Amino acid sequence: MNTQNDKTPTILRKIVDRKWQEIEQRQRTSSLADLKARAGDQPGTRGFAKALRQRIEASKPAVIAEIKKASPSKGILRDPFEPAQVAESYEKGGATCLSVLTDHDFFQGHEDFMVAARNACSLPVIRKDFMVSPYQIYESRSIGADCILLIAACLTRGQMQELEGIAYETGLDVLVEVHNSEELDDALTLSTPLVGINNRDLHSFEVSLETTFNLHQLIGPERLVITESGIMTRTDVETMTGRGIYGFLIGESFMRAPDPGAKLQELFA
Numbered sequence: 576m577n578t579q580n581d582k583t584p585t586i587l588r589k590i591v592d593r594k595w596q597e598i599e600q601r602q603r604t605s606s607l608a609d610l611k612a613r614a615g616d617q618p619g620t621r622g623f624a625k626a627l628r629q630r631i632e633a634s635k636p637a638v639i640a641e642i643k644k645a646s647p648s649k650g651i652l653r654d655p656f657e658p659a660q661v662a663e664s665y666e667k668g669g670a671t672c673l674s675v676l677t678d679h680d681f682f683q684g685h686e687d688f689m690v691a692a693r694n695a696c697s698l699p700v701i702r703k704d705f706m707v708s709p710y711q712i713y714e715s716r717s718i719g720a721d722c723i724l725l726i727a728a729c730l731t732r733g734q735m736q737e738l739e740g741i742a743y744e745t746g747l748d749v750l751v752e753v754h755n756s757e758e759l760d761d762a763l764t765l766s767t768p769l770v771g772i773n774n775r776d777l778h779s780f781e782v783s784l785e786t787t788f789n790l791h792q793l794i795g796p797e798r799l800v801i802t803e804s805g806i807m808t809r810t811d812v813e814t815m816t817g818r819g820i821y822g823f824l825i826g827e828s829f830m831r832a833p834d835p836g837a838k839l840q841e842l843f844a
């Protein structure tokens with residue numbers, strides 16, 4: 576099976592092709608059966624969606640603070656890079672959840688970064704990676720993730736439904752990410768309450784906060800909207816909350832700050 580389809584943007588195509596190779600390699604060391612067993616042995620999750628819901632429904636900003644060493648569009652964001660220290664700093668600064676990039680080749684992430692960050696705090700954590708196969712869902716649960724990301728731009732509606740089903744079976748929450756109204760149509764066929772609107776265009780890497788304003792209007796009150804990417808200033812935050820958007824996923828502006836948690840406090844004070 577291959578996830579490629581006409582709507583897959585170029586950089587995503589490269590990443591997704593690489594993911595399938597990675598999964599094939601990993602299967603030689605850990606079989607699907609192994610991962611399922613390990614996933615089943617994990618204690619309960621920390622409740623990613625629940626933590627966000629408590630704040631968003633009270634009209635309080637809920638920040639998913641991201642731990643990301645580098646990105647394909649910006650290069651290295653933080654050096655030295657200490658995931659555990661950053662996690663502690665985020666928790667002190669009032670983050671609701673963490674997001675940790677685990678993709679090796681394009682974001683210089685690692686599974687170990689997620690494990691280290693999660694062990695250093697008590698916050699729920701999303702494994703930020705490009706999910707294309709059930710294998711990765713079991714793997715995520717087996718390494719202790721609380722939530723996984725499904726990116727509508729690289730999955731068909733059917734694939735998203737299948738992966739969401741497996742995530743739920745294993746106890747994981749799901750954040751579905753969209754960038755336009757077609758993707759949103761697909762995303763809204765899922766049961767998850769967590770809908771992320773990515774302000775970054777995955778073709779051009781251009782960021783426009785208008786993406787959130789436009790798509791937000793098409794989403795019912797039963798969902799929890801998270802605005803993702805390009806939130807840099809207090810004005811950005813206030814513009815969002817002024818429009819009733821209380822869920823945030825922020826990486827770069829925190830990662831470039833000497834003290835990421837202090838930067839979070841500054842943006843949300």
Ligand SMILES: O=P(O)(O)OC[C@@H](O)[C@@H](O)c1c[nH]c2ccccc12
Nearest residue numbers: 773803804805806824825826827828
């Ligand atoms: O660093 P920023 O601009 O604050 O963005 C964070 C997050 O939204 C971004 O890293 C992201 C959103 N969706 C993704 C999918 C894969 C990798 C990364 C992402």
